[in-house]
Amino acid sequence: MSRPGMRERFYAELDAVLDTHQAAVVVLAVIGAAATARTAARHPGRVVDVGIREQAMIGVAGGLALAGLRPVVHTYAPFLVERAYEQLKLDLGHQDVGALLVSTGASYDASTAGRTHQAPADVALVSALPGWTVHAPGHPDELAELVHREAGSSGRAYVRMSTLQNDRAYPVDGRLHLVRDGGGDLPLVVSVGPLLDTVLAATRDLPVRVAYTATPHPLDAAGLRELAGPTPVLAVVEPYLEGTSAHAVAAALADRPSRAVHVGVPRDAELRRYGTPRDHAAAHGLDAAGVRRRVKELLG
Amino acid sequence: MVTTAAVPPEVLDLVARVTGDEKHDPSAHSTLDVVWVLYDQVLRVSADDPDDPDRDRFVLSKGHGPASTYAVLAAKGFFPPEWLDDVASWSSPLGHHPDRTLVPGIEIGSGSLGHGLAIGVGLALGLRGRGSPARVVVLVGDAELDEGSNHEAIAVAGRSGLGNLTCVVVDNHSDRHGWPGGISARFAVEGWAAADLAARDHAALRDALLRTEPDRPTVVVADTTTPPRLARTTGTEEAAR
Numbered sequence: 341m342s343r344p345g346m347r348e349r350f351y352a353e354l355d356a357v358l359d360t361h362q363a364a365v366v367v368l369a370v371i372g373a374a375a376t377a378r379t380a381a382r383h384p385g386r387v388v389d390v391g392i393r394e395q396a397m398i399g400v401a402g403g404l405a406l407a408g409l410r411p412v413v414h415t416y417a418p419f420l421v422e423r424a425y426e427q428l429k430l431d432l433g434h435q436d437v438g439a440l441l442v443s444t445g446a447s448y449d450a451s452t453a454g455r456t457h458q459a460p461a462d463v464a465l466v467s468a469l470p471g472w473t474v475h476a477p478g479h480p481d482e483l484a485e486l487v488h489r490e491a492g493s494s495g496r497a498y499v500r501m502s503t504l505q506n507d508r509a510y511p512v513d514g515r516l517h518l519v520r521d522g523g524g525d526l527p528l529v530v531s532v533g534p535l536l537d538t539v540l541a542a543t544r545d546l547p548v549r550v551a552y553t554a555t556p557h558p559l560d561a562a563g564l565r566e567l568a569g570p571t572p573v574l575a576v577v578e579p580y581l582e583g584t585s586a587h588a589v590a591a592a593l594a595d596r597p598s599r600a601v602h603v604g605v606p607r608d609a610e611l612r613r614y615g616t617p618r619d620h621a622a623a624h625g626l627d628a629a630g631v632r633r634r635v636k637e638l639l640g
Numbered sequence: 641m642v643t644t645a646a647v648p649p650e651v652l653d654l655v656a657r658v659t660g661d662e663k664h665d666p667s668a669h670s671t672l673d674v675v676w677v678l679y680d681q682v683l684r685v686s687a688d689d690p691d692d693p694d695r696d697r698f699v700l701s702k703g704h705g706p707a708s709t710y711a712v713l714a715a716k717g718f719f720p721p722e723w724l725d726d727v728a729s730w731s732s733p734l735g736h737h738p739d740r741t742l743v744p745g746i747e748i749g750s751g752s753l754g755h756g757l758a759i760g761v762g763l764a765l766g767l768r769g770r771g772s773p774a775r776v777v778v779l780v781g782d783a784e785l786d787e788g789s790n791h792e793a794i795a796v797a798g799r800s801g802l803g804n805l806t807c808v809v810v811d812n813h814s815d816r817h818g819w820p821g822g823i824s825a826r827f828a829v830e831g832w833a834a835a836d837l838a839a840r841d842h843a844a845l846r847d848a849l850l851r852t853e854p855d856r857p858t859v860v861v862a863d864t865t866t867p868p869r870l871a872r873t874t875g876t877e878e879a880a881r
Binding site: 365385386388390391393395396398399400401402403404405406407408409411426427430431434435436 | 693697739740741747748749752754755757758759760761762763764765766767768769770772788789792793795796799800
């Protein structure tokens with residue numbers, strides 16, 4: 341049985357976003373245009389489709405922001421982040437203006453489409469630029485709350501949607517939340533966004549605590565320090581490039597002896613297979629069995 | 641009646657304070673005619689209110705060689721002329737590429753080529769959407785047009801019917817592989833109104849830069865090598881041929 345996903349929810353929310361936030365303007369590059377056609381008709385001039393021109397899409401977003409508007413930019417993650425990366429750096433960051441970017445595709449949702457439509461490095465790339473907030477919601481309700489909030493703000497925000505999602509929504513306040521306790525001394529598994537249910541299944545009978553965040557960047561350093569304690573032993577499980585948050589974790593824990601394992605999409609090899617996202621998760625060690633293996637290594 | 645170059649000597653002196661070149665370095669000068677005419681006779685923007693939401697925007701996309709823009713902004717009072725004496729020093733807000741967050745009157749930070757026109761399209765869309773009377777004038781170089789991002793922006797602007805957008809191409813014939821059929825034709829085929837003229841012909845420049853069409857963007861190709869008397873304007877149809 342299929343549940344409504346984040347992408348459908350995003351399109352469904354845009355009407356309300358444009359009604360609520362008078363400065364918001366949606367910028368598309370064909371992707372999403374059909375699904376938002378009625379929204380565009382109801383809000384003349386506030387849904388701009390530049391065609392298959394991602395450099396122009398981000399440049400236009402920068403110009404709209406310079407005119408005092410709030411661009412909400414959407415396409416596939418590789419085209420949004422990688423194709424137009426210098427535009428993110430210069431047309432938004434260097435101009436010191438904001439935008440809300442909402443991507444679809446995540447790391448390997450487009451498993452049948454191959455490498456061209458996959459972007460496991462997106463969060464690493466975006467978080468390498470100054471001033472960005474990265475959200476990786478784990479549930480359509482989280483996605484909706486984040487999109488509404490960020491559409492009404494002025495900063496640079498990247499929201500990464502995924503077809504993988506958790507059974508229930510958790511708070512999206514930017515903080516790290518303990519989802520499974522079990523005693524303050526137990527090792528901590530930090531799970532980002534849509535991988536939480538996988539992590540919970542993988543560690544069901546293991547002596548670990550599990551914490552959750554939908555906002556990996558900036559990482560809730562204070563929350564991590566508090567949860568990890570004076571001698572942290574932790575695993576960080578992320579649905580994108582392995583170690584993306586390693587720097588932030590190391591910086592947060594620099595004043596204490598810690599042992600950390602980072603689990604994510606492997607960096608060193610391109611997976612030249614099609615199949616399902618589930619197949620890719622298994623190949624990358626991001627299914628429950630793979631995550632369990634890595635957490636057990638941490639436990640020794 | 642042709643008007644030849646008439647950038648006032650005091651502005652030329654300001655340029656020289658940046659370049660430190662009494663003979664006036666040609667690369668610093670290639671944009672001077674256009675920038676001077678824009679600020680002196682075309683743009684509705686004032687140093688008294690540089691953040692006016694309805695000001696006309698000058699977007700210097702060709703961010704290298706900003707000496708003439710700095711000189712004109714100083715001449716128009718956006719910042720003290722003393723700033724021109726130590727450009728690109730540690731303590732100067734003026735660099736070899738301009739930063740909008742550091743310099744009053746600079747609308748975008750630029751330097752990497754091919755960014756300004758798409759930003760200008762977004763600005764024009766945003767200003768039009770807000771009902772602002774402001775215009776957006778983007779300056780690009782002929783070599784800068786090599787960057788494919790410009791051609792994305794040219795198409796989007798044309799199809800969006802952005803009457804409040806003007807692109808000035810300062811053509812000093814430095815592009816690597818040339819533009820068969822002419823530069824303005826690349827814009828005209830996308831629905832832009834087009835004019836070709838000599839950069840030194842200030843009267844023609846002023847007229848072309850003041851002229852807008854309600855339903856389409858305008859391109860002005862200003863040739864820095866053409867003597868003024870050879871300048872001509874062309875309509876869209878002719879340029880598109």
